[in-house]
Amino acid sequence: MTGLATQPVVYSFTDHRVHRQDPPLIIAEGDGIRVRDVNGTEYIDALSGLWHANLGFSEPDLIAAATAAYAELPAYACALGRTSAETVLLAEELLQAAGGEFGSVYFGASGSEAVESVLKFLWLAGNTGGTPARKLIVTRDSGFHGTTLGAATLAGIPRQHDGFDLPLPFAVRVPRVHFYRDHLDGESEDEYVARIVRTTRERIVAAGPENVAAMVAEPVMAAGGVLVPPDGYWPAMAKLLVELDIPLVSDEVVCGFGRLGHLFGYQRFGLEPAAVTVAKGITAGYAPLGAVLLGADLTAAIAAAADTHGVLGHGSTFGGHPVAAAVARANLRIIRERKLYARVAELEALLKTSLEELLNLPVVGEVRCVGGLAAVELMADGVARRPFDPERGIGRRVAAEARAAGLIVRDLGDVIALCPPLITSATDVVEIVSKLRAAIEAAVTEEAR
Structure with missing residues (x-):
């Protein structure tokens, strides 16, 4: 072979x-x-x-869930006002497991698609909510957010841009958090955090906070080197984002579903994101699935956009596939019961x-x-x-x-x-x-x- x-x-x-x-x-x-x-x-x-x-x-329980789902409804789409029962049940269970912090779930088929989707939803919210200038996205050096055009633009890893005519001009790039490599001689963790948060603030202010739709960030950078933030980093960043009126999108494609010891990584760091992107661990890798958990503001913005635009012009054939949804539901049960x-x-x-x-x-x-x-x-x-x-x-x-x-x-x-x-x-x-x-x-x- x-x-x-x-x-x-x-x-x-x-x-x-x-x-x-x-x-x-x-x-x-x-x-x-x-x-x-x-x-x-x-x-x-x-x-x-x-x-x-x-x-x-x-894992036999995931295999059994997929087998049963294939026998019941092997294919359907979450579009045109129709979907499968498994897809709806998964959305309800995700919202319940997240603790009532979110209002709706959008399903795609991958992490890149989830990030790409949340970018479009952020821009849709600005365009229909009276803040059309909010197009910029704050993102960090060494970050990874996917490989489609928008998601790859957010990447802080040069090889994702080389040869692809990327990045597109909507990213506000701010420092990564890597104390070991990046701290100055004699600089404490607290001093290091204060310095990079100060630099982050300066770059956002230079771009104009009124032009920023959100910051997209991984709780812990994975592909950028498994960069674990010092204890003071996320509290300081959260305070800065509140001060500048910039929502946080937590990219949990790697960090979610138990990887950091919580359902979502943002919970480990006490963050309050406006949206969460997930994939990978949502099915433990047993079926392709991505999703965006949308907070109250984005949920309301998508609903309000219908008054202006009618049909939501976004979606995918395989997002929320019934077999993938069944596997994800089984995965949530395993996480809970075991x-x-x-x-x-x-x-x-x-x-x-x-x-x-x-x-x-x-x-x-x-x-x-x-x-x-x-x-x-x-x-x-x-x-x-x-x-x-x-x-x-x-x-x-x-x-x-x-x-x-x-x-x-x-x-x-x-x-x-x-x-x-x-x-x-x-x-x-x-x-x-x-x-x-x-x-x-x-x-x-x-x-x-």
Whole structure:
């Protein structure tokens, strides 16, 4: 079956030059947190596929929910004033689980579509609500919000713009939050937070707060390096946004559905967003689904827009698909009945303790962990915060060594990201960290030759 690797697939987030010599990994089956390729080689997938397989790769209750839904209503759309019962029930359950903070749910089929949709809803609200100048979106360096035109414009990762005539001119870019890399010598966390919040304020004021529709931000930046904010960051940012009358859209495509130990990541940080975008973990990756939870203001704005525009000219064929909705409902039941949040708290403690043992390696500058998200930052000199030459590709080498040892991680430059399924056991964590340590040591030994 190795001939499968030559099939004409365009792989996202992939350097296709590499695969001219190194064929892609073709996965055939999964069991728990492990997957096997077409040659029978087994791997621990410590990235949950692409940050999304929160319950691993063989959860029987999700498979049963999908099977039953296919037998009952295998296809329908949420459009033209019609939808499936599963879609309506999912919307009701999401709103109830969110604690009554939101008024309605829009369904798409992916995280990119969710972010793209909320941008359009924000602009629609401004156009019909008497503030048509509000078109700008505040977004952060190193942020990731999807790959469609609007969502990719918000990205603070240059490779998402290169060659695509992006970004479009509606983003107000403000600093990322990465204390380890970006703090000045002698600067405390509180001083660092005050400085970047001050810079954020200056850039928004320069653009004109009256021209800003919202800030879109991940509670914890995932693809930007698993950047965990200092304790004072989100309270200070929330205060600033209230002062400038700018709503927050919490992008929970990675952080939602238990990944940070809460239903949504914004709850961990005490935020009050005007809208929330979700995907990935909403179905634990078992079916494509995205959604936007809309607060009272945006819910009312969409309803009011009908008086001006009539038909809402936005939607998608597969948004709110009945099978995906059934899987998402089963996922919510699992989260609730198996007390997944408590399990994530245990996983966080295990990951943090185990990964911190890597700090005795001279090339490990920092370990970050929050919920079931973690990162190991590789540096030529961790104490002096001196990075490796990017051309050396140390992170890429570590990921390759890990894969050769049966461990899948993601290299984000010289940051090794981990996002293991939330069912990962203590024994699994020990094995993951052991394999990662060996991979780092092997890559550094090769670099020294």
